Amino acid sequence: MKMQKRTTVSVVAGLALALGAGLMFAAESDQHGQLSAGDYKFLKEAASGGMTEVELGQLAKQKGTDQSVRNFGDRMVTDHQKANDELKQIASSKGATIPTEVAHGDRTTIDKLEKATGAEFDKEYAAAMVKDHRKDVKEFKDAADDVKDPELKAFAQKTVGTLQEHLRLAEDMAKTVKADTSTSTTTTR
Numbered sequence: 001m002k003m004q005k006r007t008t009v010s011v012v013a014g015l016a017l018a019l020g021a022g023l024m025f026a027a028e029s030d031q032h033g034q035l036s037a038g039d040y041k042f043l044k045e046a047a048s049g050g051m052t053e054v055e056l057g058q059l060a061k062q063k064g065t066d067q068s069v070r071n072f073g074d075r076m077v078t079d080h081q082k083a084n085d086e087l088k089q090i091a092s093s094k095g096a097t098i099p100t101e102v103a104h105g106d107r108t109t110i111d112k113l114e115k116a117t118g119a120e121f122d123k124e125y126a127a128a129m130v131k132d133h134r135k136d137v138k139e140f141k142d143a144a145d146d147v148k149d150p151e152l153k154a155f156a157q158k159t160v161g162t163l164q165e166h167l168r169l170a171e172d173m174a175k176t177v178k179a180d181t182s183t184s185t186t187t188t189r
Contacts, residue, residue, distance in 0.1 A: 002049045003072060003162055004059070018051055023039060024070045028176065029105050031096060031097045032096055033091070033094040033095030033096035033097070034094045034095055034096070034149075035094050035149055036148055036149070038146065038148070039147050039152055040096055040149055040155070042139075042143045042147055042152065043087060043090070043091060043096060043098060043152060044046075044099060044188075045103075045139070045141075046083075046087060046140075046143075046156075047087050047088075047091070047098040047099055048098075048099050048101075048103045048106065049057045049106070049132075049136060050081075050083050050084040050087065051084060051099070051101070051102050052102045052103070052106040052109070052110065052132075053077075053079075053080035053082075053132075054076065054077050054078045054080045054084065055102065056073070056075030056076065056109070056110060056113065056125065056128070056129075057072075057073040057074065057075070057077035058073065058077055059073065059075070059110070059113055059114065059125070060072060060073025060074075060125050061073040061074055061077065063116075063117065064121065064122055064125065065118050065119060065121070065122055065179055066119075066122045066173075066176060066177050068172070068173045068176045068177065069121075069122045069125055069126065069173060069177065071088070072119075072126075072129065072169055072170065072173045073125075075169065076129075077164075078167070079166070083155075083159060083162070086155060087155065090151050090152055090155060093151070094149065094151075094152075098104055109128055112124070113125055113128065119177070119180070122177045122180075123177050123178070126170065126173045126174035126177045126178075128173060129166075129170035129173065129174075130156050130167070130170045130171055130174050133163055133166045133167035133170050135162065135169060136163045136166075137163045137164055137167055140156050140159055140160045141160055143156035144156040144157040144160055144174060
């Protein structure tokens with residue numbers, strides 16, 4: 001009798017797990033709308049990254065001590081908010097849902113920069129922007145080649161140029177911040 005109960009419990013537990021996994025898959029595919037899994041992955045990551053850029057840009061406008069940092073932050077807010085709005089329209093037209101919060105890894109960067117102050121903030125923000133935009137340029141170039149949905153593909157192709165410009169500006173900002181830091185260090189000696 002005990003063996004039969006264990007078997008029944010095991011079967012019920014197995015069915016519950018399978019049903020739960022099936023519901024999770026169904027919910028996830030509902031988020032995709034008309035987009036393939038690969039296209040949806042790009043859309044989701046681009047949206048999350050864009051939200052991160054806006055939030056970090058707002059931080060740079062508030063906390064930046066170097067004018068180049070504040071200017072770059074302002075540009076990030078403007079450009080990425082525009083791109084985010086375009087992504088929302090594409091997602092909506094495809095019946096897909098996009099994240100409303102930044103990804104966990106990006107939240108860590110935001111939290112770290114919220115704690116930084118002065119020249120340390122400027123330096124860390126500039127470094128984060130160079131690293132992030134190098135990654136973004138590569139991802140958007142790949143998406144421009146690989147994405148199947150025509151609207152999403154056109155968005156990726158169009159946005160690559162803007163991201164390349166952001167990368168150039170981020171590299172210039174990093175040089176300016178580094179030069180400002182070394183100048184202030186040598187003058188205080």
